[in-house]
Amino acid sequence: MKLINREVDYAARALVFMARANKPTVPVAQMQETVGAAGPFLRKIMQKLHRAGVLQAVKGKGGGFALARAPENIRLSDLISALQGPLRLNDCVVRRKLCRDHEACALRRRMEGIEARLLAEIATVTVKDLI
Amino acid sequence: MKLINREVDYAARALVFMARANKPTVPVAQMQETVGAAGPFLRKIMQKLHRAGVLQAVKGKGGGFALARAPENIRLSDLISALQGPLRLNDCVVRRKLCRDHEACALRRRMEGIEARLLAEIATVTVKDLI
């Protein structure tokens, strides 16, 4: 029902802010107002993105976060997988209860194709597109 | 994160069951076991589909539900809109906080296209495909 949650939304804004900032690192305190998220929450998001390799982090005074690669190489799908985990269009595909003939099921095949195309489209959107 | 919720999942199974049953009407009591949902919950789902015009309903002894049109004319998108309401891929599109230049925003345009194509694909899947 909602493909992009608020964490991804905040992340997108923060990354755009960082891309525009043109500084080696940006501390969370400097972006939270523009992004519109509370500091600790935004920090948690940034930490997830750091762990996922999307961001670099510098601790200590004068530190902050920085994009780990160029904006055109950070895809919306990267954010989604770091912050929401994999998409599952249909529960039934995942935990196949009541689902005989899993391989032969036309719905499943159909949904798989739809899911793959959706992911491919989402992977074409990059942070650069949002600047 | 999850595009199809459990109500839609149950509904799909129930409609397939009804399509196969080849009877004028099918009461909920006869499908609940195959569908795997508790009676009252499934009834609520069927009632929503009735209100949405997807099903016919016959009250009283010997009654039950029936498909309102042929299986190939009942689309997955019909079930989703009846049971989940409209899809919104991105919150920000809906309640545009912090979003200056709404019209000019590249992400929004990109997401709109993606959303439209996804919906179009979902509209190509019918109950007939699931039988």
Next chain:
DNA sequence: ATTGAATGATACTTTTTAGGTATCATTCAA
């Protein structure tokens, strides 16, 4: 008419997930 099998409507509860806070540890430049 009465009964019982069915849906109609709606209020309520429980479970799960999303969203958010709080706290303390660690690092590092000044």
Next chain:
DNA sequence: TTGAATGATACCTAAAAAGTATCATTCAAT
């Protein structure tokens, strides 16, 4: 040594999804 920054993690709250319960209404069969 201090204070500005992230790292890790536990905790809490709010919202949504999932499920239950109840009573009203309809209708065929008797």
